[in-house]
Amino acid sequence: MLKIRLVIAGLLISVSLVNAQTDNGVMRMDEFRRPRKRQIIQIPDVGGFKTLKCDFHMHTMFSDGLVWPTVRVQEAWQEGLDVMAITDHIEYTPHSVDVNVNHNRPWELAKDVAAENNIVFIKGTEITRQTPPGHFNAIFIGDASGYIEDREGNEKDKEAVMKAAGQDAFIFWNHPGWQVDRIEGSYEWIELIDQLYKEKVLDGIEVINGFGFHKKALDWCVDNDLTVLGTTDVHNIIGYDYELGDYVHRSMTLVFAKERTAESVREALEAGRTVAWASKYIAGKEEHVRNLFNACVETGSRFYSKGDRDYFEIKNNSDIYFEMILKEGEGTGKITLYPRSSQIITAQSGQAGLVYDVVTAFIRSDKHLSVYIPLRTD
């Protein structure tokens, strides 16, 4: 057997041999394993609410996804999500030759693992109609069997959605601009959506779906008081789709909830307290985007002056990225607030504040959040 002699007070120690733990006949090389840990996505609580990181749209091999349901929990845990829903397609199960169709199974298979990992797990499904209207997600559903599985024609589109409504589900329209290239002009607020909206069946819209920001959907949410959602709609492994790192997280919905419970998530979704987040961009209703910005970004008092310039430090205490362009006042023209970092800005002395457009934060399809940066000299 290999003998490892550590002459602790001597000169040469082969670190690699030391690292490689040895026991009876098997050398363990666990230093090459990926560490097991749940990353904390750093976003402060907002306005007395807890900021929950949520993804309400994911697939598994029970519809057209490529992973076992528990993998979705594993990914969510590693990436620091608080809340998740698996929403496999009702009407589309291309693996059915090998996998028995059972729309309740993803939930059943993953729920204990979610519970053990302190993930709030919400039962959901995707109602998968032809486009238009396309797809709807229903979360907080009951029994996932008994939904309408026939997707031919548009006759049953409404009926399919009403099944979820009958279960008192929270229902949102998915990626309205999907396949937009096949649609003449662009995607629209179609008749069925209008009906569902007026009958208070439709609760929200996916403004961000994966790597697509469906801008018109943001306006519809703002104008009609629908809830803004951001999701992955992931089918493959998250790490295959996303270049995860300091600047890139999976697309998600930030939910500002009273508690970290399914009930509170539901309450917050119904109240529309959300912001959709996609790596460097956020989108939502002005009130929530503004509150989020204010919770994350902090401007200190003047710490230095030179000539007629005052110096200020502006800190981003979050994992969100903000890029700001000066609109009013005399000061630094562009500020890039990388995650968990600060910048020094300067401003002409004697001003009470500056106005910036946060060009990575959308409050309408064509409007950025405008923020006032106070210049305190106390």
Added chain:
Amino acid sequence: MLKIRLVIAGLLISVSLVNAQTDNGVMRMDEFRRPRKRQIIQIPDVGGFKTLKCDFHMHTMFSDGLVWPTVRVQEAWQEGLDVMAITDHIEYTPHSVDVNVNHNRPWELAKDVAAENNIVFIKGTEITRQTPPGHFNAIFIGDASGYIEDREGNEKDKEAVMKAAGQDAFIFWNHPGWQVDRIEGSYEWIELIDQLYKEKVLDGIEVINGFGFHKKALDWCVDNDLTVLGTTDVHNIIGYDYELGDYVHRSMTLVFAKERTAESVREALEAGRTVAWASKYIAGKEEHVRNLFNACVETGSRFYSKGDRDYFEIKNNSDIYFEMILKEGEGTGKITLYPRSSQIITAQSGQAGLVYDVVTAFIRSDKHLSVYIPLRTD
């Protein structure tokens, strides 16, 4: 020619806005996607043979793995493997409530994707007996149905393996030290293995399985002329198990083959031309480990002298990590050759060469590769 005219109203261009490509109502944020590419693992060809990177032991949700078979191809492609086999368990199918048992399906579902991605895909399975003897992998098999599924008792262990032998499969004993803690003392060259070996049914042994280096297995391979194998035995996502990066790759077998074809892989495996690789460690028969080292590492002629010290540059043209400790001669005591990098070493003038132990390269359980580093002054 491609003409791009940026017509901009204003001086400052927000790079992030530019990055986010815009089309009719949907802003694309593809800059956050993980790039699609096949990484080249850089290891030179060895002694006239192509160095193929191979993993012959992987699982999918058709036995106890967590991914759809095509994910294994996708991972292999991204990570730069040349050759792969999916080897789901015959006797262990814990997902059978949901997934119809069919031992040929992983192969059927993945083979076209493998072909499209230029991966040499070899049909295989894992014969999963109680420990001891434990598990065997059979690759280059025929029909995967009709194998013995009953794993109770040891009566049928040999019969189960002989089914694969009847298909002229290449058969290796998996992770012989698995569950070693349950075995009194350590794992051993047991009677069944001896029979299979003598009857020329057993072709090789897993010396490296995932993060375990089964050291006694290396000696058995060396002493009995069995083929050395290194595999992942992956069940989860590769990126979940491995901290992939410059120093960490999945565990694998380097096969020195005449061509990049299944036939050549088979020939090389039978000829025993392999080295097992696990991130910072390699293990194999001395001849192959030495040839591999020599193909990767190159020592230049003396480029400088100061006093009685000569200076040499030693280059590692590969993605393998080598750590070397001086055994004979007067020179640099320890050399760490990180992937694709070089080091300067110095030596007392007047020596023809130095002898180092490559402490990350094993040619027996208790023996490192010893290399002669020539000190040329031409």
Added chain:
Amino acid sequence: MLKIRLVIAGLLISVSLVNAQTDNGVMRMDEFRRPRKRQIIQIPDVGGFKTLKCDFHMHTMFSDGLVWPTVRVQEAWQEGLDVMAITDHIEYTPHSVDVNVNHNRPWELAKDVAAENNIVFIKGTEITRQTPPGHFNAIFIGDASGYIEDREGNEKDKEAVMKAAGQDAFIFWNHPGWQVDRIEGSYEWIELIDQLYKEKVLDGIEVINGFGFHKKALDWCVDNDLTVLGTTDVHNIIGYDYELGDYVHRSMTLVFAKERTAESVREALEAGRTVAWASKYIAGKEEHVRNLFNACVETGSRFYSKGDRDYFEIKNNSDIYFEMILKEGEGTGKITLYPRSSQIITAQSGQAGLVYDVVTAFIRSDKHLSVYIPLRTD
């Protein structure tokens, strides 16, 4: 509003061409620049004090360092330091052929840049005697000229230190175990140190200097109520010495101060409210190490139970790494709290808490911090 119109002759947009901004004859490739930002080192405030990140020991080319003084400010800003001192050697100026000796110049050259970057900049120097006693740092000094420059013999060692004492400097003994290999046995609490200590001239000791943890110094600080310091003693570029990243920061002193001012730093240093930090290790007096741990690590209430096991989530809200080994109670045996991440632990039901040794936190040379992890079921 900023309008960007991309008028393109063709369908495919080359993102890289878009990224490369163009103006009159010069294409800018700023996407390859390192972003300008000040990283926030995340460590919560501790016990009502601000946690300031400080490095009180650095060199420039005015003694034997390799960079211009402003580079030290630049590095400090990028890495998120709050407080810094440049402490070039008085008695050792090997660049004096090219650089005019002037011990006040590093301070003069860097102080405006420090002010503009919101760095608390403290004037200092290194009194560089032969070993033993070796070197002392004096910070909060006055004029750096007029110090004793003759370092031959030990006669003037005390006098050299007393020069700083005469300026009411804060004085600490540097890296007491430096060159320990040249000393018989080990380094010791020598007569001169004892004198300086008894005369209240010595205020603290470097327990961590770069990559060395001088363990005996920790005991001396604890037993004699001296202040614990951690510094880089950097001569080269920080990024050349340190593999900066999520787990590696420069070695530093965490100072728990009332305000982020030089005066408050002085008060805190004199009160001994410090912890030395070197990447994965912290060292200090028990009170401060414990308070720091408690500020960083938070254990939630039981969130799940299965059989006789309760589940808890333990969060590390800091950039410090903690590794914990169970000492009392029935629960998870080892907990690794990576920066900004959490772990799930389980414990036998019915216990009020568990006791762990934080093996990466030293409160004496031979003693780790012992912590009580409460297991709340509310």
Added chain:
Amino acid sequence: MLKIRLVIAGLLISVSLVNAQTDNGVMRMDEFRRPRKRQIIQIPDVGGFKTLKCDFHMHTMFSDGLVWPTVRVQEAWQEGLDVMAITDHIEYTPHSVDVNVNHNRPWELAKDVAAENNIVFIKGTEITRQTPPGHFNAIFIGDASGYIEDREGNEKDKEAVMKAAGQDAFIFWNHPGWQVDRIEGSYEWIELIDQLYKEKVLDGIEVINGFGFHKKALDWCVDNDLTVLGTTDVHNIIGYDYELGDYVHRSMTLVFAKERTAESVREALEAGRTVAWASKYIAGKEEHVRNLFNACVETGSRFYSKGDRDYFEIKNNSDIYFEMILKEGEGTGKITLYPRSSQIITAQSGQAGLVYDVVTAFIRSDKHLSVYIPLRTD
């Protein structure tokens, strides 16, 4: 003293304690050090010439740089440069209050360190006139003293350059588009340049300087047979300017030389065998850019067919990034060849080849390299 007990055959080993090497009273934490290594930039040799990675434009604190000359060698070594020149300003020495002006000192101080690190070190300087004409680099110079130091007025511009010419230096015009915003219209081929060119004093032009691609300079080199150069013009630390990583290297000149010697570099420069490289972009004369592309990129024979599509693998065996847009034929529209990786492309069957524009490779200011990708079916 801390006792570390390694129970090798036991269960729990605290890796962190093991990693931290201990000797008499000082615990070493060398695992946080940046590894010492010279990265190999992987670019194949081209057309029988060695591909040397060269930077001929760097500053130190002897003019307006921020580092000691040896730091430039250290950086060059780590980053894998073969050849370097330090070219401090003659006419601009803002540190002269502290640093004695001596234009030969950077060379003298760094040359032994360069020799020990196997770096080909070429003596140079920057002749720093007002703009226009701006700055010239002279490399392969003799004594750097005695140059004209007066930079006022344009009367002595030519004389200043002729001093270098008198030493038989290789002379190139630096960053001609620098301060272009101050110039009416754009930068131009001015009278002095024309004179120097016609008198054969001017040998080349910086086409790439740091993060600027001076596009008109490329045309001037092509049309007048001047040598294309790419340099950093670094003043700060390289790692402060560049986000070094897989896709980002310092800007440099690739020189195709007969040998890795100063003489061969000179010969190659005079023969114009160069390509300028700036992270994702290359620029040079068509012949050299094409040869470089062909040395790096390799297209395999058809490995698969499906319907009327043939499949090919295209490999990039280099650290250069290539982005290609299809111009002629029916095949994959866009190919991104990341460093050391490959892509699968498909093409309509029956074609002999495809034509792509390499949009990251410039052979004129407005022209990309066009390449023919053969589609072999053997």
